[in-house]
Amino acid sequence: MVSTFPNPSSVDLSRIRLAIRSLQPQLVEWRRRLHQQPELGFQEKLTAEFVSQKLQEWEIEHQTGIAHTGIVATIKGKGQDSETIQNRSTERLALSVPSASGREAEVQNPKVLAIRADIDALPIQELNEVPYKSQHDGVMHACGHDGHTAIALGTAYYLQQHRQDFSGTVKIIFQPAEESPGGAKPMIEAGVLKNPDVDAIIGLHLWNNLPLGTVGVRAGALMAxxxxxxxxxxxxxxxxxxxxxxxxxxxxxxxxxxxxxxxxxxxxxxxxxxxxxxxxxxxxxxxxxxxxxxxxxxxxxxxxxxxxxxxxxxxxxxxxxxxxxxxxxxxxxxxxxxPPVINDIKIAELVQTVAEEVVETPMGIVPECQTMAAEDMSFFLQEVPGCYFFLGSANPEKDLAYPHHHPRFDFDETALGMGVEMFVRCVENYLILN
The missing domain is CATH 3.30.70.360 (Alpha-Beta Plaits)
Structure with a gap:
């Protein structure tokens, strides 16, 4: 049977804006540095220090030490001046329905969108012979979390430089211990979805079960x-x-x-x-x-x-x-x-709309991409509506198609820029449309 997926060598990178394409060398550099220094769950001290250092350089407000090694960065958009915001508020008031007490409903506050990235590695001895091979014996980024962290950093940098393009707030959550015993729940208990309250959340997983140039997204159950x-x-x-x-x-x-x-x-x-x-x-x-x-x-x-x-x-x-x-x-x-990863219908639609702008359609969108693998992103999705999706990262032509948790796992780093583009467009679409 002939594959219906796009050939990784023919991926159209023109769909990624120039400012994000120019970030690609830094994304690769960050990812490879993180790959060389993998750390197990709740032990990600070097990783957290690196992330915090970058956020400080870019003057991004953030909190450290959440659930031991977690970090939350907050970026406030300023894409609308006070007059525009006031006009929108007036329109909402004019269309609002009186409450039981006869008063009009309060004007909604600017929306808050969260982005989640996991930062931990696995107890695996790496077998890849690459310049950026793990320097920590018996520990390896064998699931792509180093890429997730680099993508989140790239997204933070871009949004900080382009705050005029959105009007709400973005929280970027760097979460420890996804592989085990689970860092999402203690981060939630520590209040990462509060002050300001998060309205929706998105996250991605680099996925070697899909080729570069594809996005796996669906409403409802994605992971078990x-x-x-x-x-x-x-x-x-x-x-x-x-x-x-x-x-x-x-x-x-x-x-x-x-x-x-x-x-x-x-x-x-x-x-x-x-x-x-x-x-x-x-x-x-x-x-x-x-x-x-x-x-x-x-x-x-x-x-x-x-x-x-x-x-x-x-x-x-x-x-x-x-x-x-x-x-x-x-x-x-x-x-x-x-618990299972259950995607919200509306946020999944938002992600799919964005994916259609970033990858070639229809073959680049994979709606039936469920897996029995599990993810503690599920705890975030139990608290607020959101969507977790897969970003294809395999490239057999470069021998980059080993499965997750394999000692020779690696991925096509072209996916890093695509991940930043996906997140940035989700932010712009969600915070402008809402």
Whole structure:
């Protein structure tokens, strides 16, 4: 089958404005510096120092140390003079509906749009032989967060220099610990969506599952919820020649692994996508010894928010039932990590409209781009309407198509300028239209 995606080598960069194209060398430089100094969640001190230093150079107001290493920058637009704002206020008052007390509704304050970028890396040893290879042993930016940070910095710089082009406020959130244990929730609890209150939020993920020159955007569920569990099966060990004297934890665990697959196959509506993955199973010390215990770790993923709580209950029912039938017992630990990423219809429409201006259409827009991967951007989207989208970054012609979390992951840095263009146009369209 012939691919319907654009060829990365034929991407039309004229759609990126000259001022942003001129930023491309700096974007690459920032990204590569960040790539050389990757840091794990809540340990991003060097990254935060670099981001803060740049924001200070550009005289952008910002707060540091939020949720340990997070940063929030605030850029206030001045694209409308007081007379224009007053005229708009008058028009709104003229069209306003009287309240129950007979008074007209208050004039809306200027809108606030937030942009979120994650800044943490992964515990992976990099195998790329490039000049900007990770200098931190066992830690690597293997998911593109270095690119996200560079794009957010480029957006901040451009907006600060072009504040006349929008009239509201932009908050740029540099968030730690997306990979684990999650920095979005503690940042929200620290008040990053307040003072001024955020009306909408957007974010992007560089995505090597899509080629350079594409944008994946859709309303509704984009990424899955993820829940986790650890379970220890407690049997009775013994000699491999005398199984009748034992309760074989390996056999019990094997039955549980198979039975867990029936949850999706027979308990979940076929219209709803879900997956249960047992990723770890450890038992035994020698071939002729029946294991006393078996330990397993697993993840559960789904899109439909109404399934929250269902898997927890069903997983334990299956484990308890099988253990009882074999005479074993169990110890189960189950917890929810991230909810699903649910995009707001109107903000998704805004992003798609912008994407149509930045990439070639229709083949450059990928509306059905769901993935069972999870993201704690979901916590922001539970608080305010917003949209998270994918920016294609793979280029097989340059050997830049390894998947995320691979030790040879890298991406086509041309996507950096495209990401800034996407964010800037979203800001201009949202804060002018609203």
């Amino acid at each position: 919820a993820v829940e986790c569990f650890n379970c220890t099966i407690l049997g009775k060990g013994g000699h491999g020649a005398l199984p009748h004297q034992t309760v074989d934890s390996v056999v019990v665990a094997a039955q549980i692994v198979n039975a867990l697959q029936t949850i999706v196959a027979r308990n979940v509506n076929p219209i709803d996508s879900a997956v249960v993955t047992v990723g770890e199973l450890h038992a035994g010390t020698k071939r002729n010894v029946i294991a006393d215990t078996a330990r397993m770790s697993a993840t559960v993923r789904y899109f439909n928010p109404s399934l929250k709580g269902f898997f927890n209950q069903r997983v334990e029912q299956i484990i308890a039932g099988i253990c009882q039938s074999y005479g074993a017992s169990y110890d189960l630990e189950y917890w929810s990590l991230y």
